[in-house]
Structure formats: C-alpha cells, structure tokens
Amino acid sequence: MSTRDPIVFLFDVDNTLIDNDRFSADLAARLVRDFGEEGRARYKAIDNEIRDQVGYADYLGALQRLRGQQSSPAFMDMSFFLLDYPFEERRFPGVIEAIDHLRTLGRPVIMSDGDTVFQPRKIRRAGLWEAFREDVLIYVHKEDMLDDMQKRYPADHYVMVDDKPRILVALKKLLGDKVTTVFVKQGHYATAAGAELQETPPDITIDAVGELANMGREAFLATA
Numbered sequence: 001m002s003t004r005d006p007i008v009f010l011f012d013v014d015n016t017l018i019d020n021d022r023f024s025a026d027l028a029a030r031l032v033r034d035f036g037e038e039g040r041a042r043y044k045a046i047d048n049e050i051r052d053q054v055g056y057a058d059y060l061g062a063l064q065r066l067r068g069q070q071s072s073p074a075f076m077d078m079s080f081f082l083l084d085y086p087f088e089e090r091r092f093p094g095v096i097e098a099i100d101h102l103r104t105l106g107r108p109v110i111m112s113d114g115d116t117v118f119q120p121r122k123i124r125r126a127g128l129w130e131a132f133r134e135d136v137l138i139y140v141h142k143e144d145m146l147d148d149m150q151k152r153y154p155a156d157h158y159v160m161v162d163d164k165p166r167i168l169v170a171l172k173k174l175l176g177d178k179v180t181t182v183f184v185k186q187g188h189y190a191t192a193a194g195a196e197l198q199e200t201p202p203d204i205t206i207d208a209v210g211e212l213a214n215m216g217r218e219a220f221l222a223t224a
Contacts, residue, residue, distance in 0.1 A: 003154075004154045004155060004156070005106050005107040005153065005154070005155045005156070006105075006106050006155065006156050006157065007105055007106030007107070007155060007156065007157050007158070007159060007217070007220060007221075008106055008107050008109055008153045008155035008157075008158050008159070009102045009105075009106055009107065009108045009109065009158075009159045009161065009220075010109055010110075010111040010149070010158060010159065010160045010161065011108060011109065011110050011111065011112075011132075011161045011162075011209075012110075012111070012112060012160075012161065012162040012163060012164065012167065012184075013110060013112040013114075013119070013122070013123060013126075013128070014112070014163075014187070015163045015184075015186050015187025015188070015189065015190070016161060016162055016163045016184050016186065016187075016209060017091060017092060017095050017110075017126070017128060017209060018087055018090045018091050018092065018122075018126050018128075019090045019091075019092060019186075019187075020090070020187065021187050021188055022090055023085065023087070023090055026085070027059070027081075027082075028040055028044075030078065030081055031043050031078075034074045034077065034078060035066075035074065039066070042066060043062055043063070043066050046062045046065045046066055047059075047062040050062055050065075054115075054140065055113070055140050055141055056113045056114050056115060056119075056140060057114065057115075058115050058118070059082055059118050060079070060082060060115075060117060060118050061115070063075065063078055063079060063082065082118065083118075083121065085122075085125065086125070087122050087125040087126035088125060088126050088127050090126065091126050091127065091128070092186070092208060092209055092210065093208070093210055094208065094209060094210020094211075094213060095128075095131075095209055095210065096127070096131055097210065097213045098209050098210055098211075098212040098213040099131050099132065100213075101212065101213040101214075102212060102213075105216075105217050105220070106155070106159075107135065107153065107155070108132055108135065109132065109135040109136070109137065109153055110123060110128060110132050110135065110136040110137060110138075111137045111139070111142050111149060111160075112136075112137070112138050112139075112142070113138070113139055113140065113141060113142055114138050116138065119138050120136070120138060123136060123138075135153070137149060137152065142167070143167055143170040143171060143174070146171070146174055146175065157178060157179070157180070157220070157221060158171075158175060158178060158179040158180070159179070159180045159181075159182060159220050160179055160180070160181050160182065161182040161184060161209065161212070162181075162182070162183070162184065163183070163184045163185070163186050163187045163189050163190045164189045164190075165183065165189065165190075165197045165202075166189075168181040168182075168183055168197075168200075168202050169197070169199075169200040172200050172202075172203075173200065180203045180204065180220050180221070180222070181202040181203050181204070182202060182203065182204045182205075182206060182212070183197065183202035183204070183205045183206070184206055184207075184208065184209055185205065185206070185207050186207075186208065186209075203222070204219065204220075
C-alpha cells in the first residue's frame with residue numbers, strides 16, 4: 001500500500017457508486033410497513049439526532065434506539081432487512097467498467113464516511129470491496145483525514161469523485177492543484193448544489209460515474 005502511484009482515484013460511495021437515495025426510500029417504506037408512520041417519523045428523528053452527534057448515518061444504531069426496551073420480532077426482521085439489503089442491485093450502471101478503466105491509469109480507492117459495521121457491509125454487499133481490491137478507507141469526516149489518506153496511498157496526483165459539493169470544495173481548498181475534483185450529478189446532495197460550487201467550481205462535472213470509463217489520463221491532470 002505504501003507504493004507511490006501516479007494517480008489515486010478517490011471514490012465516495014453513497015449516491016456516487018450506489019443509489020443510496022433508493023435505499024433510503026426502501027427503508028422508509030419498510031419502517032412504515034412494520035411500525036407505521038409514527039414509527040418511521042421516530043426513526044427519522046433518532047437518525048437525525050445521531051448524525052448530529054457522530055457526523056454520519058448509523059442505521060443500526062438508530063434501530064437500536066428505536067427498539068428501546070421493546071421485544072417485538074419486527075425489530076429483528078428490520079435488522080435482517082438492513083444487513084441483507086441487496087446493495088448490488090443499487091450499484092449504478094457502468095461502475096465496474098469505470099473502475100477497471102481507471103485502474104489502467106492509477107489506483108482506484110474508496111474514501112467514504114460512515115460507521116465501522118454497516119458501511120463496510122454495504123460496500124461489500126454492493127460488490128465494491130472486491131472491485132476495489134480491498135482499497136477501502138472509511139472515516140468519520142474524510143476531509144479531516146487527508147494526511148492519513150496520503151500516508152496510506154501516496155500519489156503524484158489525486159482525483160476525488162463525489163456527489164457532495166461540500167466535500168469537493170473542501171478537498172480543493174486543502175489540496176489545491178494536487179487534486180482534480182469530479183462532481184457526479186446524482187442524488188439529493190447534487191440536486192441541492194448551489195453557491196458553494198459557483199465559488200469553487202469542480203474541475204470536471206459528469207452525470208454518472210460510468211462516463212469515467214471514456215476519459216483518458218490527460219483529462220484528470222489538466223489542473224495539475
């Protein structure tokens with residue numbers, strides 16, 4: 001892992017490689033089915049509270065708090081729903097082809113935010129753990145862990161592929177010309193993008209990750 005690469009391609013996961021909005025909709029529907037609209041609203045409130053506390057989504061932790069002192073079998077069924085969710089069916093088209101192509105130019109690496117149980121399982125269930133050859137980093141706030149990332153994956157240049165404008169802006173401000181930012185216009189964060197991208201625009205904008213399979217080395221080094 002300490003070998004220096006010419007380019008390291010850093011990939012977000014949720015709404016970049018997989019359709020996490022679809023998962024969220026399926027989860028909401030399942031909560032309504034098993035616990036009613038009130039239960040869904042309670043879960044959402046707990047989820048928001050945990051996100052504010054720890055900085056990432058903790059789906060299993062929110063379910064645990066929702067259960068409280070209850071012992072309904074529905075909570076066990078919900079845990080199976082989460083742990084066995086078919087994330088491989090939510091992988092965006094062209095993802096594997098894009099990863100295989102970029103591997104000819106450098107090293108693809110997942111750099112995601114999340115917990116230490118559900119997020120790795122999601123990545124593995126989606127077939128991404130294998131596709132990235134176990135080059136996976138999961139942080140609480142990845143923009144605060146750039147020193148650790150660069151120590152683990154030293155490179156001449158970095159490319160950050162993400163649907164969240166906040167992350168792209170942060171990395172561009174922190175790494176400057178050493179990073180090329182790629183904005184993927186997928187998911188609710190991309191839809192809500194506003195002034196931050198006008199002030200610090202991405203270097204490349206694409207509609208889907210699959211488009212990366214048709215891009216050459218020069219496209220990613222134009223800002224270097």
